[in-house]
Amino acid sequence: MHPATNATFAISGSLLFIGILFFGTGTPIPLLDSTDDDPEVQFFFSGTETTLLFEQTDSGSNNGWAVYTYGMYNDSNGDGLWDDCYSVEISLLNESGVDFHYPVCEVSTQRDDVIDMIYIGQFCFDPSTSSSPNCSDGNYSMESSQYVRISQEFEKPDVSILSSIASWIRDGLVSGVSLICGGVMLFLLAIVLAVALPEQSEEPVKKKRSGPTAEWRAYSLSGQERGDDGMPKAFSRHSERKDIFRKPRKGNVIGGVHKSGGLYLEGWKSEDSDAAYKKKVEDRRKG
Secondary structure, eight states, X not given: OOHHHHHHHHHHHHHHHHHHHHHHHTOOOGGGOOGGGSOOOOOSEEEEEEEEEXXXXXXXXXXXXXXXXXXXXXXXXXXXXXXXXXTSOEEXXXXXOOBOEEEOOBGGGOOOSSTTEEEEEEESOOTTOTTSOOOOSEEEEEEEEEEEEEEEEEOOOOOOHHHHHHHHHHHHHHHTHHHHHHHHHHHHHHHHHHHHSOOOOOOOOOOOOSSOOGGGHXXXXXXXXXXXXXXXXXXXXXXXXXXXXXXXXXXXXXXXXETTTOXXXXXXXHHHHHHHHHHHHXXXXXX
């Protein structure tokens, strides 16, 4: 297959393996885990009675206070309300005597942000309807039949679409879902590449000769090529000892090369070499 196809298959397989591993075990990816980024609930007051000062912000985002008490989220009678919610009697009154406490006991309102405590209502804001009358600026008297803890709450700003998409992708990476989806998409892309891209053909490796080429065969092997009588061919030119004062012989040129030179060029065949060698031997015997 094409190298790009192999690389895509390898990456998709790695993403699928890691995503399935973290998703199957329920273990979040440590580097992307945002559990520690969630701020802890900061309580404004703990006790049974106090005086609260309400001041609305310029943007109108003050949603009053969230009320918690010790208990468990348990609906034993199946009426859709938490059992420990209505057991607490709370009131938040201003000078006019209007109660601004809004109980929130439905099972759909469960909050798990505080250990060993349950969310039972809101001061100065009704979460069930946005048109609820909020508190006006001033002091309010709070009384409770049981120990409660109060936390200031503000309306969360609107999140942009890009921020929502980034948060969605991050949550997917933490759980491994995004890795699985990315691995599947890359796997499909690898299949398309396997069909579209041609296979890369491997060219045969050409061996390079380190020594002389064929045209120089007689020259390079002149010391090893021997005739029937055991004497080396072209011995006069490639002898170990040479008489530098000897005059070169003339004539007997075949293919532009002296017959005793031993060079194997075009026009000079092995038959020519043998014939020249035999003639040289005969000439020496006659001489």
